[in-house]
Amino acid sequence: MVLVLSSLSAFAQNRTVRTESGLVQGIPANDAKISAFLGIPYAAPPLGDLRWREPQSVPAWSGIRKADHFSASCIQHISGERLPWTREFLAQLPISEDCLYLNVWTPEIKTKEPKAVLLWIHGGGFVEGAASPAMYNGEQLARMGIVVVSINYRLGIMGFFAHPELTQESAHHASGNYGLLDIVAALQWTQKNIRAFGGDPARVTIAGQSAGGTAEELLTASPLAKGLFRAAIIESGATLSDPTGGSLAEAEQQGTQFAVSIKKPTLKELRGLSAEDLQTLERNAHLRFGADVDGWFLSEGVPAVFAAGRQNDVVTIDGMVADEGSSSKSYGALTPEEFQKQVRKTYQSLADEFLSLYPSSTQAECTESQKQLERDRRLVSMYLWGVKRAGTSKTSFYTYYFDHALPWPEHPEFGAFHSAEIPYWTRNLKALDRPYTPVDWAISDTLSSYWANFVKTGNPNGKGLPAWPALEPAEPVTMELGDRVAPQPVVSPEKFKLWMEYQKVNPQLE
Incomplete structure (x- = not known):
């Protein structure tokens, strides 16, 4: 019995990693050679006054945090199944505002030769999706000798709502694009922490499909993402058209009209609503909040950035x-x-x-x-x-x-x-x-x-x-x-x- 307990203790220690915020303990994947770390926070929960703010640093914790299950999905409508997308493609877990977590699959934690990293950005039209669906499981790719990271990011009204009061309180005089700022924060976390999981921060490739691919296109145009990745795989994402929804002023106008229409015209009143109520009101209004040229994450539309040669120039599929x-x-x-x-x-x-x-x-x-x-x-x-x-x-x-x-x-x-x-x-x-x-x-x-x-x-x-x-x-x-x-x-x-x-x-x- 003592030998078994000793073996289990050593097994757990071998899957314990120190991040900048504290220790996390992973679990074996189906293939025990692969370690999975599920539900690691990469930003503070965007609750209360942090709703509609740029992601904040993760508070440090003491002891060992178990990273053995996926986090809640970000606020969205869970449809279960919507053909042709069966359950394996769609978010199924409970939803919460406290959703800024990522997952890591790694073939080798302690290594003299760090592995290249793939960071996956899920699709879903910026209104649904999560890192947890079965299609995005990173174990099989990790078996090919790379470290895989998948992330949640804020969606819909929680991730892309702009409003004059939000712009006013921002140190950057910007609002909206919170979901995209979350992705930047996840990439920053990866740069600071992935070496502890056997990954090479100098060889990070972002990959995403649909809205995830659109996010990549926006990241290549954002000065905030400079140096955070060296390559991109865009699936069903990039086209000739500009993926932004317009200017900050236009986004603020849309946000103001929505707030007035639900009789909650002030930011205090909007933050007083539950996330579920806000999401329901958004759906009932048939609105779609998206990326805007806010002067901070984006200084101009994507085509203009590329035309001027100001993009993050990375090799791309x-x-x-x-x-x-x-x-x-x-x-x-x-x-x-x-x-x-x-x-x-x-x-x-x-x-x-x-x-x-x-x-x-x-x-x-x-x-x-x-x-x-x-x-x-x-x-x-x-x-x-x-x-x-x-x-x-x-x-x-x-x-x-x-x-x-x-x-x-x-x-x-x-x-x-x-x-x-x-x-x-x-x-x-x-x-x-x-x-x-x-x-x-x-x-x-x-x-x-x-x-x-x-x-x-x-x-x-x-x-x-x-x-x-x-x-x-x-x-x-x-x-x-x-x-x-x-x-x-x-x-x-x-x-x-x-x-x-x-x-x-x-x-x-x-």
């Missing part, structure tokens, strides 16, 4: 999936008549050429043309964003197009849906009960290898993998990732010529 819009009932649902009318309204003098390349003589043909037109628009926009970026960036830019549908006999209509690539590169296919074939496991091996190589070296290429070329403005190609893994043209030459004509009159490809 940017990609998309084939069926980004398949969650909508309108996806490919227009009749030929409706589609032709829409094309004529949108593309005007170029409509005949678009209809020639995206024909709609039958419903089946029309459905496919609708989907392909949207894919091509996004592909061209991604390529052009890379071209603009190349004007002031010295680092490489890699793009991809993921077109393999997750096996789902009950719902083939969703195809390669928004988020479908995540379980492949995180090696979490087993978390989903699907009728996989050897092709799925091969794709997972390939994608995770590309991602792990990129985290380790800043280049996705490696031994045994098809060559993935970096973007060259004169050669419009992207990397197809799916049943086929190889470079492909962004679009066909005749389509490319037409999209370039359209882009002359509509630079954002909206």
Whole structure:
């Protein structure tokens, strides 16, 4: 009995790490060689007067803090399941304002050669999501020799509410963007603490999907994030359009109108409401609070930052999936008549050429043309964003197009849906009960290898993998990732010529 207790004590000590705020004790992952530290605070709970303030330092604690379970999710509506996103993709845990925690999976705590670090930023439209869903579990990637960090950050009205009184009380004369400031704080925590977990603070790659990818784009434009990461993987995030919602003044106006509409016009009254009541009022008002150009986190819009060469110039992967819009009932649902009318309204003098390349003589043909037109628009926009970026960036830019549908006999209509690539590169296919074939496991091996190589070296290429070329403005190609893994043209030459004509009159490809 004494030997067993002694062994357990040593086992726990081997997974005890000192952070700047105190000791944390992790647990073994399913693979006991991997240590998991779940629910580590990276900022003080944003409660009371700290609601709608930049994240504050974590108060120090004494003794050993157990890091053995995920924290609560940030304030949001928990939907449970919303197809095509099953429970494995969505936040399921209780919600709380006290949610600024992160998780670490590491293959080796004490090492002479620190491991490269991947910091994951979840998606969810800046209104939902968490670090805890099964799809984001970092154990399998840690087995590939990297340290994985996943984070929560404030969402919706709690994370992006701006108001004149908030601006006035701020030392930086800014308000809104609290969720983005949380991500900066998590990156700062990583710089200060990750070496104790076996990670290398000089080799931090941020990765995120959807809103998480948008956050990355914003981080590359923010002076507050300078030097906090060396590479970025943007999944279904970056396009030609500016991801900010507008100026600080516009965000303050939206916040003021909301406060007046709920009859709580002052900041004191707003802070007096419970977080759950605020979130309900936000949903009932059908409002969406987002990033603003506040003069502190962002001094100007993202395109302007890149045009002037003031971005955090880091090597970047940017990609998309084939069926980004398949969650909508309108996806490919227009009749030929409706589609032709829409094309004529949108593309005007170029409509005949678009209809020639995206024909709609039958419903089946029309459905496919609708989907392909949207894919091509996004592909061209991604390529052009890379071209603009190349004007002031010295680092490489890699793009991809993921077109393999997750096996789902009950719902083939969703195809390669928004988020479908995540379980492949995180090696979490087993978390989903699907009728996989050897092709799925091969794709997972390939994608995770590309991602792990990129985290380790800043280049996705490696031994045994098809060559993935970096973007060259004169050669419009992207990397197809799916049943086929190889470079492909962004679009066909005749389509490319037409999209370039359209882009002359509509630079954002909206």
